[in-house]
Amino acid sequence: MRNASVLLCLIAIFILGCGQDEPVTPQDLFAFNQPEHFPPPAYDLENDPITRAGVELGIKLFNDPRLSADRSVACSNCHAQAVAFADPQHRLSQGVNDATGTRNAPQITNLVFMSEFFWDGGVSHLDFVPINALESPVEMGNTLAEAVDFLQSDSDYPALFRAAFGTDTITSGLMLKAFSQFTNLLVSDRSKYDDVVLGRNNASFTADELAGKQLFDQHCSSCHTPPLFTSQGYANNGLDSTFTDEGRAAISGNPLDLGKFRIPSLRNVARTAPYMHDGRMATLPATLQHYNDGIIQSPTLAPELQSGIPLTPTEQEQIIDFLNTLTDWEFMSDERFN
Template sequence: MNKFAKYILGGLGLFLCCGFIAVKHKDLLFSYPEYWPKPQYDFSKLTMSEDQFQLGRQLFYDPILSRDNTISCASCHLQATGFTHVDHDLSHGIEGRIGTRNSMTIMNLAWNTSFMWDGGVNHIEIQALAPISSENEMDESLEHVVEKLNNSEKYKTLFYNVHKDSVVTGQRTLLALTQFVVMLTTYNSKYDKYIREEVEFTEQEKSGLNVFRTHCASCHTEPLFTNNKFINNGLEVDTTLNDFGRMIITQNPQDSLKFKVPTLRNIQFTKPYMHDGRFETLQEVINHYTSDIQDSNTLSETLKSNIELTHKEKVDLLVFLRTLTDQEFLFNKRFAFPYNQ
C-alpha cells in the first residue's frame, strides 16, 4: 500500500482498492497525499457529484459570467500556466480594462484560509463574486448572471442534472464554480514523487532543496509551499498603483504592504511574479531576495537579515523549483475547456 496516498471518493462506505484508502461519497474523486494537512474546506456542503463538477467546469470557461459576455474565469486563469495568466503583468477585463494586480494561481484551494492577494475574501464559495462584480474584470452582478443562466436551455439542463429542477440561483451557481475549482489539486510533481520515494533527485536538485529549506521554507512551507499568511516581502512600492495590500482590507497600518504568500507549485510556468507581476523570471525573483530588499516598518522579520547565496546556490535553487512542476495537472484533460458540451 502506498502509505502517502489518501483518497476521498465522492457516497457511503469504506473500501480498499489497488492499494489506496478510499472513502466513498457519491461519485466524484477528491484526493490528496497522506503527508498533507487536512483541507480547510468543508466538503459536506457540496454534492460531490460528476454532474456538479461538469456544471462548474462549464461555468468556469463561459464568458456569460461577464457583463458583455466576453470574459470568462479562464481568461485570466489558463490551465497550462497553473491557472493564471502570463501574457500581461496585471489582470485584464472587459473592454480592455486593466486591473491593479496580477491574477493568482488556482490550485489546491481547499487548503486556503483566505483568498485574493489581500485576503479580502475569506471563503471559497464566495470568491467568484470578486471578479464577477469587479469593474475592471467582469463588471457584472450575480443577479444578472442568474437571469442569463435561467434563459439558457443548456444551463437549465445542466442545473437539472444536479438539482433535479432547472431553477438557477446565485447560491447554486457559486457552489457549482466551487465544485470545479476545489478539484484543481496538484501533487504529482517530481518533488512529490521524491517525497514519496518514487524517484530520486539529482545532486543539484538535492542541493537546491537544501537551499530552499534554509532560506525560503518559512513562508513557502512544504508541502503546499505557502503558509497562507500575509507578509511584506520588501518590494519597492509602485507609485503608480500605490497598492498597500492587506491594509486596504483591515485598515491596520501594521498590515501595510503585506500580501498573501502564494504557492510555489508549478512556479516555472506561472510568471509574471509578485502581486503586480513586476518580475518576468525566477532569476529576478531570487535577485530581489538576495540584493534588493526594501526596509520598512512592516518588513517580514525573516527578511531583515540578508540572504546570501552563491551563484551555484542560486542555480541549484532554480533547478529545484522546476521539480515543483506537475505536468499531469497542467495538461489534465479533465480540467480543460469542455469541448464536448
C-alpha cells in the same frame, strides 16, 4: 474432459479477476482524493460534495465569457490550465472593455486546502471567490443577479443545474457551489517533488536539486512551507517603501499590515510567471536577485528579509533547479479539467 478443462479455466480467470482492483467508474474520476502528505481540506466537502455533474457544470461556467458584461471575458482568460491556472499573457489582470486591473492573477490550485483568498485575503470562503471577478469593473464587470438571469434564460444551463443539484431553478448560491466543485478538484500533488517525498516512481533528486532543496529549507521554507509551499500568511517582501496598493492593511485596517500580501504557493512556480502581487518580476532569476540585493526597507518589512537573502549565482541556480521539481505536468494536462 474438455468441458471440465474449460470450466477450470473460467474459474481461474474469475478468481484472478477478483484479485484485481475494481475498474474506475466515471464518477470516481471526479471524486476528491486526499493526498496523504497534505493537510485536511479547509473547505467543508460534506456541504458541497463533488459530483461529475457539478464539476462539469463548474467547468462550463468557468469557460463561459457570456458571464461577463460584454460577453468577452471568462474565468479561464486569466486562469489557463497549461500554466497551472495562472495567466501566462499578462502582468496584470485584463477585463471587459480592455480594462486593466492592479494585480496579477494568481494560480488557483489547491484552494480546497486554504481558508483565505486573493492577494489581500479579502475573502474567507471559497464559494465567494468568483464574486470578486464577476463584479469587478476591471474584470468581468457583471452582477450576480445579471449572471443568474442569463443562466436561467439560457437553453442549456437549467438542465445542467438540474443534473447537478436537482433543480432547474438557478440561484447565485448554486452557481457558486458549482464553481467550487470544479475548483476543489484542482489538486496539484503529482510533481517530481511529491514522487520523491512519497517514494513513488523511483524518483530521486539530482545533486543540484538536492542542494537547492537544502538552500530552500534554510532560506525560504518558513514562508513557503511544504507541502503546499505557502504558510498562508502575509508578508511585506521589500518591493516598495511607499504603497499605492495597501495590501492586507486595506482589509484588516491595521497599519502594521501595510504593504503585506498573501504569501503565494510555489507549486508549479516555474510555469506561473510573472511573479509578485503586481507581476513586476518576469522571471525566477529576477525574483531571486530581488531577494539577494534588491530588498527595499520599510517599517513593515518582514524581519527575515532585513538583510536580504544573500545567495551566490550557483546557489540561485540550484534553488531554481529545486523549484522546477514542483512542476506538476500531469495536473496541467489533466483532461478532466477541460
